[in-house]
Amino acid sequence: MNTNWTEQNIAELFDAYDDWVENAFGYQPLIAELTCSYGKGISVLDYGCGSGKVSRRLRDDGFDYVTGVDISPTMIEKAISAGTNRLRFEQIHGPNLPFPDNSFEAVISCFLFINIPERRELVRITTEVMRILKPGGSYYILDTHPQTTGVDYPTYRNGEHGISYQDGDNRPVYLTIPGRQQPLEIVDKQWGLSTYRNTFAAAGLSLTTERNLPFDNSQLPVHTSEFRTLQDTKPYILLRATKQ
Numbered sequence: 001m002n003t004n005w006t007e008q009n010i011a012e013l014f015d016a017y018d019d020w021v022e023n024a025f026g027y028q029p030l031i032a033e034l035t036c037s038y039g040k041g042i043s044v045l046d047y048g049c050g051s052g053k054v055s056r057r058l059r060d061d062g063f064d065y066v067t068g069v070d071i072s073p074t075m076i077e078k079a080i081s082a083g084t085n086r087l088r089f090e091q092i093h094g095p096n097l098p099f100p101d102n103s104f105e106a107v108i109s110c111f112l113f114i115n116i117p118e119r120r121e122l123v124r125i126t127t128e129v130m131r132i133l134k135p136g137g138s139y140y141i142l143d144t145h146p147q148t149t150g151v152d153y154p155t156y157r158n159g160e161h162g163i164s165y166q167d168g169d170n171r172p173v174y175l176t177i178p179g180r181q182q183p184l185e186i187v188d189k190q191w192g193l194s195t196y197r198n199t200f201a202a203a204g205l206s207l208t209t210e211r212n213l214p215f216d217n218s219q220l221p222v223h224t225s226e227f228r229t230l231q232d233t234k235p236y237i238l239l240r241a242t243k244q
């Protein structure tokens with residue numbers, strides 16, 4: 001049973017989660033790669049935008065044309081209620097996107113694939129994303145690294161200690177919510193690297209980038225020395241496919 005992102009309680013708690021680890025070691029490398037490849041004057045679609053945290057970071061970083069879409073009306077409500085200055089948010093209904101062919105220079109999906117329960121759905125999403133990308137545009141995927149489970153990161157743990165997850169397994173995730181004793185428990189899908197590669201191949205694409213994103217102690221706040229052993233572990237993976 002995967003996470004029900006339409007539940008109000010889940011939307012509230014996920015929005016309250018302080019995602020500084022994801023930001024430092026996942027979102028910022030993604031934004032840097034996007035900026036380096038295309039600059040900031042491009043149209044970007046944040047597919048599976050949730051409550052809009054990444055869209056807002058892109059906007060605040062100088063991207064002027066950011067649109068966020070999500071299947072959950074509850075998450076989109078949260079995104080809109082946080083403000084839409086230089087941002088657009090829209091609920092979508094299934095994998096068909098309400099945009100013409102060749103609309104965006106870049107599409108990003110952060111922690112979306114691990115929330116899609118079926119392989120064929122991954123292919124449908126990727127095929128649809130490629131339709132709305134301009135030629136030369138890229139689809140970037142940021143996800144938790146499938147080979148880094150059971151590790152206690154400062155704000156979350158992905159998977160149980162000592163358990164090895166197989167492609168297609170459900171995997172619990174525990175997010176520490178500020179001011180709350182119990183973590184928010186959600187359920188992700190374990191997708192191996194071969195599933196990402198096969199998804200792109202099935203959508204007629206080859207991956208141009210597959211980067212392990214490492215944890216870096218120099219970004220740790222002071223007084224968090226207990227996490228120094230995490231140096232160079234790889235919490236995230238960044239993949240990119242470009243439309244010819």
Ligand SMILES: C[S@@+](CC[C@H](N)C(=O)[O-])C[C@H]1O[C@@H](n2cnc3c(N)ncnc32)[C@H](O)[C@@H]1O
Pocket residue numbers: 005006047048049050051052053054069070071072075092094095109110111112115116
């Ligand atoms: C873990 S949250 C990530 C939100 C955001 N990308 C972030 O990094 O903060 C996953 C999001 O994917 C959305 N989602 C799940 N299945 C989807 C689908 N088929 N199409 C679009 N969004 C979907 C959920 O509603 C949820 O908001």
